[in-house]
Amino acid sequence: MNDELTVIHREIIDLLPRLRRFAYSLTGNQDDADDLCQATTEKVLKNADKWNDNKQFDHWVFRIAKNLWIDQFRAKKVRGHNIDIDSITENLNELSHNEPETNLLLRQVLSKMEDLTEDQRLLIGLIAIEGYSYKDAADILEIPVGTVMSRLSRARTVLVSAINLKD
Amino acid sequence: MEITDQLLNAYIDGELNSETRLSIELELKSNKELQIKLNNLKKVNKLLALAFPISENIPEKLINNLNNVQEKSADIININRTKQSKTNKTFSNWYPTAIAASIMLVLGILIGSNLNFLTPDSKNSAMLAMTIQPNNALYSVLETTPSSSIIELSNPDNDKVFVKPILSFKSNTGHFCREFDINSEAKNMTGVACRQSDLSWNLEVLLENSRHSTDENSFELASDRVEEVINSVIDELMLDNPISAENEKFLINNNWKRFD
Secondary structure, three states: OOHHHHHHHHHHHHHHHHHHHHHHHHHOOHHHHHHHHHHHHHHHHHOHHHOOOOOOHHHHHHHHHHHHHHHHHOOOHHHOOOOOHHHHHHHHHHHOOOOHHHHHHHHHHHHHHOOOOHHHHHHHHHHHHOOOOHHHHHHHHOOOHHHHHHHHHHHHHHHHHHHOOOO | OOOOHHHHHHHHOOOOOHHHHHHHHHHHHHOHHHHHHHHHHHHHHHHHHHHOOOOOOOOHHHHHHHHHHHHHHHHHHHHHHHHHHOOOOOHHHHHHHHHHHHHHHHHHHHHHOOOHHHOOOOOOOHHHHOEEOOOOHHHHHHHHOOOOOOEEEOOOOOOOEEEEEEEEEEEOOOOEEEEEEEEEOOOEEEEEEEEOOOOOEEEEEEEEEOOOOOOOOOOEEOHHHHHHHHHHHHHHHEOOOOOOHHHHHHHHHOOOOOOO
16 A cells, blocks of 8 residues: 555655755755755655665665756756855855855855866765765765775865865 | 875775774874875865755755655555455455454554544543544544645654555545555554544544554454455445545545535
8 A cells, every 4th residue: 555655755754854965065056956856756756666675765866866967957058057155155154153264265165066077076965965985875876986986086186176275 | 005195085084994094194193295185185074064064944845745746656556556456356255354353443442552542532432433523633634634645643642653544535425535544663554434424534444454463452464454355345435436636635625525
């Protein structure tokens, strides 16, 4: 009696905060992130019968989100990867009063995010923001762990160039 | 050992074995350039965590959309299931057992199971308990919850109890009926109730799925048997097909006044 659907419905509700954050890190603005979340959850529910419960549910959902982002959102070249830096920093300042220097560094890093390739952005989202292990990220993206390491390292090099700290 | 950027990244991500980690820490003590690189990587991680915090406030439109999609997916599955059950011939064999099971189960509830929300007054007789009145927690779920949506009932003394209407249909005597699941840690039950002209819902059948150790106050059936009995009861009661999600929504909004 739709037990699968019920289980999946509950799992998605639990996963939504993380899925939204991942989507946000990919799209760079909350509206596109919510559109991506909506498209992902629709696809997950419509394909509920295809979920193999030997696989980790979150990996399956994040993989669907990744594929949708690449297929649909990347296709909209006009949109680019517009990261809404103003709204991100404004939201942050509502939560806590950052030092002006932190705000400046943040703006620089976010602006560098736009220079990342899709593959690099995915790895920053999964590992640096979501905290997945290299093995899990490799599973979600269906690439070897060695590729995860090299792409992630290149991505972080790009972001570090934005802050260029001298101690 | 040459400490590459990849190794340094793996170090801050906690991906290295203890031996490699110690080698890096030893090198860091004396290597100023490596220290700066490491600090920069850590700084970037901190900034990213700041920029993308997790938020538990999920916009209502996302949740509503999720429920709507689930409703539509469930509709398709329900109709398929009903077609299957039309060929079921076990009704006459099982219906008396089902009723007996219902009564025993309700008695079980009255005797002090943790699903006592089913009856507002534990001194009611079993037959009275089979009518779901407006002051019963289940009543508002049957009245207002679309099929496939899950509602958590407030049940402060016990574990979490979830109710999910499965499908709605019109009975051959002109009443609207609903199949529903009740799930808690302790019990999983499936039932069918039909709305009466006095606005109460009459419990036609309520069966408990056998899951783990049996409670001597309850009457449990293997879950495939439960499905078989419930399908038989629905086949016997239902006029034609389940009500579509759209018509069900209309009925809910109009207090189950007929839509045709």
